Amino acid sequence: MACSASGCQSNCYRNEEDDREAPTPPTQTTPSSSSGEPTPIANGNHSHGLCLKCKANRPISSSSSGSGDDARFCGDCFRSNLFGKFRLAVTSNAMISPTDRVLVAFSGGPSSRVALQFVHEMQHKAQQNFDASRDRSLPVFGVGVAFIDESAVFPVPSCEAAEGIEGMRLIVSNLALPTKELLVVPIESVFSSESSNEKNQLSKLLDAVTDATGKEDLLVHLRMLSLQKTAAENGYNRLVLGSCTSRIASHVLSATVKGKGYSLPADIQYVDARWNVPVVLPLRDCHAEELNMLCHLDGFGSLKTIELIKSPCSGINSLVSSFVKLLQEENPSRQSTIVRTAGKLTPFHFNRIPEIIDSNVPLATRRRQKRYNLKANESISSESFCPVCNSPLSRSDLVGTRNAGSSCKLSDLFSAACCSSCQFQILPKDPTSVENFYTHFPQLLVSRAKQNKSENLNLLRAQIQDCLLSDSEDET
Numbered sequence: 068m069a070c071s072a073s074g075c076q077s078n079c080y081r082n083e084e085d086d087r088e089a090p091t092p093p094t095q096t097t098p099s100s101s102s103g104e105p106t107p108i109a110n111g112n113h114s115h116g117l118c119l120k121c122k123a124n125r126p127i128s129s130s131s132s133g134s135g136d137d138a139r140f141c142g143d144c145f146r147s148n149l150f151g152k153f154r155l156a157v158t159s160n161a162m163i164s165p166t167d168r169v170l171v172a173f174s175g176g177p178s179s180r181v182a183l184q185f186v187h188e189m190q191h192k193a194q195q196n197f198d199a200s201r202d203r204s205l206p207v208f209g210v211g212v213a214f215i216d217e218s219a220v221f222p223v224p225s226c227e228a229a230e231g232i233e234g235m236r237l238i239v240s241n242l243a244l245p246t247k248e249l250l251v252v253p254i255e256s257v258f259s260s261e262s263s264n265e266k267n268q269l270s271k272l273l274d275a276v277t278d279a280t281g282k283e284d285l286l287v288h289l290r291m292l293s294l295q296k297t298a299a300e301n302g303y304n305r306l307v308l309g310s311c312t313s314r315i316a317s318h319v320l321s322a323t324v325k326g327k328g329y330s331l332p333a334d335i336q337y338v339d340a341r342w343n344v345p346v347v348l349p350l351r352d353c354h355a356e357e358l359n360m361l362c363h364l365d366g367f368g369s370l371k372t373i374e375l376i377k378s379p380c381s382g383i384n385s386l387v388s389s390f391v392k393l394l395q396e397e398n399p400s401r402q403s404t405i406v407r408t409a410g411k412l413t414p415f416h417f418n419r420i421p422e423i424i425d426s427n428v429p430l431a432t433r434r435r436q437k438r439y440n441l442k443a444n445e446s447i448s449s450e451s452f453c454p455v456c457n458s459p460l461s462r463s464d465l466v467g468t469r470n471a472g473s474s475c476k477l478s479d480l481f482s483a484a485c486c487s488s489c490q491f492q493i494l495p496k497d498p499t500s501v502e503n504f505y506t507h508f509p510q511l512l513v514s515r516a517k518q519n520k521s522e523n524l525n526l527l528r529a530q531i532q533d534c535l536l537s538d539s540e541d542e543t
Contacts, residue, residue: 280382
């Protein structure tokens with residue numbers, strides 16, 4: 068159903084659930100032409116080789132298998148279908164409200180490029196509705212773009228770095244109104260409040276991690292910490308990531324291999340509000356192949372992508388990604404099956420947008436959010452988190468934290484507060500080296516460990532409150 072331009076107060080911005088059609092059997096594709104352009108598909112099952120949706124144009128194809136949406140839809144309908152998935156995820160999970168300020172994490176790759184484009188189009192449509200309405204009661208959410216510069220970790224020639232960042236500025240500036248700012252943030256900025264030589268501090272921290280997978284994971288955590296710091300300092304209250312089905316499927320298997328099964332449900336939901344700035348994944352239902360195809364469609368201005376940082380992959384994450392890619396080639400539905408199966412795990416209480424109690428937010432928006440939010444009996448409560456990766460801790464992880472509660476060394480408390488995966492892959496094996504390693508961590512991570520300890524003590528006191536004697540009671 069489509070809403071009118073000025074009368075809709077539900078923040079749906081024209082929900083196109085009707086655009087989504089039921090899947091059809093796979094079709095055959097013709098070989099690609101020598102020019103490399105996608106070739107039409109002729110198949111009697113698709114109305115004599117016509118698009119499944121519009122029945123007017125010929126389908127496109129990005130692979131020889133011809134089993135994805137690109138093999139069933141023409142260019143226009145293929146793009147409309149992808150945007151429909153994006154918009155349904157946003158509206159159904161109340162990811163963005165009219166009063167929000169949204170920061171899009173932009174790496175220059177296809178996933179983040181499509182996420183930026185779709186968020187922009189939703190904002191542009193909201194701006195048109197705002198301009199067309201008489202009362203102008205529904206404001207337009209703000210959008211910013213953040214690029215985390217990791218050249219301090221993976222050196223890039225200065226000329227290439229400057230050219231890449233300038234290309235990103237051009238992409239952002241070429242988007243139609245409303246204007247958006249591009250924030251280029253060095254990843255070493257997480258040390259900005261505690262060290263005069265931030266790059267040196269970052270180098271010492273990463274060099275102290277000997278495990279290849281642990282070093283990759285630590286870099287991911289530092290990247291998220293940088294995004295959170297940037298969003299908070301610039302007044303953004305939503306963080307959009309371009310994580311798609313393919314990437315989430317790889318994360319499901321790699322997290323399982325690393326023994327992070329308990330915290331896995333926290334990372335794969337549409338919403339993750341355990342952070343100060345909630346993280347949302349509007350492309351969760353889109354495949355990497357689809358996003359790559361969209362970026363190369365000439366009919367849409369060829370969404371330009373920029374690959375500035377090429378990080379070497381030599382650990383578990385790389386092996387799992389290669390394995391999932393092989394599975395996808397054998398059966399195009401494998402990635403979706405992995406994500407759907409993991410999605411049956413019970414989410415945590417923070418896998419929803421916090422309820423809005425601001426009277427300035429339209430009532431329809433608050434009702435819609437309340438409708439789609441998780442109920443208390445549909446989620447798991449977790450009060451403690453790993454100070455390194457911010458994963459929710461299980462009861463077995465908390466046992467080590469409580470046993471170390473009597474230690475006077477902050478490094479011991481920090482180590483005990485980490486999840487088993489971080490203890491195994493990131494922290495030094497030699498206990499005597501932990502204290503030196505602890506000094507290299509950003510204060511944002513260290514303070515999180517202290518906060519967790521305080522919260523654990525408060526939780527323990529609340530649990531035994533009935534057994535404690537008050538000051539006025541006689542001990543006898």
